[in-house]
Amino acid sequence: MTVLTQSNSPDELEFSPRRQSFDLEAALGSDWHGGSAFRTAWFNAMSLVFPLGEKCFIDTVCHFQDQIDDPRLQGEIASFRAQEATHRVQHQKYNELLCALRNYDLVRFEKNERERMAWAYRELTARRRLAGTVASEHLTAIMANDMLSKQDVLIGADSQIARLWAWHGVEETEHKAVAFDVFIAVGGTVSERRQALLMNTFFFFKDTFRNTCIMLQNDGKLWSLREWASGFKFLFIKPGVLRRVFPAWLRFFGKNFHPWQVDNRDLVKKWELQQDVAPTADKPAGNI
């Protein structure tokens, strides 16, 4: 019997979720990113979109699981699901604690995203929703690559919160191609994923920007020119997070794009050495 190869990950790649705990309480109530209201609000705003988004990622990928014949890709789907589920739990804790400590309204933050998800489940086909996940996974993977390789995005941040972001970035790197490979295996087209990246980039930044503004308003800093100038500098000049990821964002539009064309597994190894956390090789992909 011929075993179909549907996974296009590097041969030696194995990944599974790591058990982590973070002491967020000490810092989340303050401007934990170097005292900057904008940078703190920006990262908090990104955290706020993850629990709902990652639930959708899991659902869309697992919807097609019975169409996957390659046991390797099946194992990667199981590991992907387990990693994203762990991320959801940690970011949900983060978000609830943040809102409790700073008197924010979590329901208000999640309202737009929740309504859009409901629309997507009502109006889009399962494959279109999967294309959305593929696009979102590209966004998280390129931002994780930038954060882990440049090591300057979280300078000045609280060490526990920075540790959470780095851990999340490492696991996003490991599973960056799972949704993509499932999408290709079930006949997803270049045009579907291109459209999805345009749409999901727009909505990801719309939600993040909206929630950043709500937080700055709550903190009485929405009209602070100084905050906006420093925020603009952070995003577009130095370190220029969004400017730097733009070329990687564009590569997704290539006809033959695959996430592992950029092999950045060294970033995962480097992080493991820095953290002195053993890779979870005792639980190879698929044995979750």
Ligand SMILES: [Fe+2]
């Ligand atoms: Fe994640």
Ligand SMILES: [Fe+2]
């Ligand atoms: Fe992910």
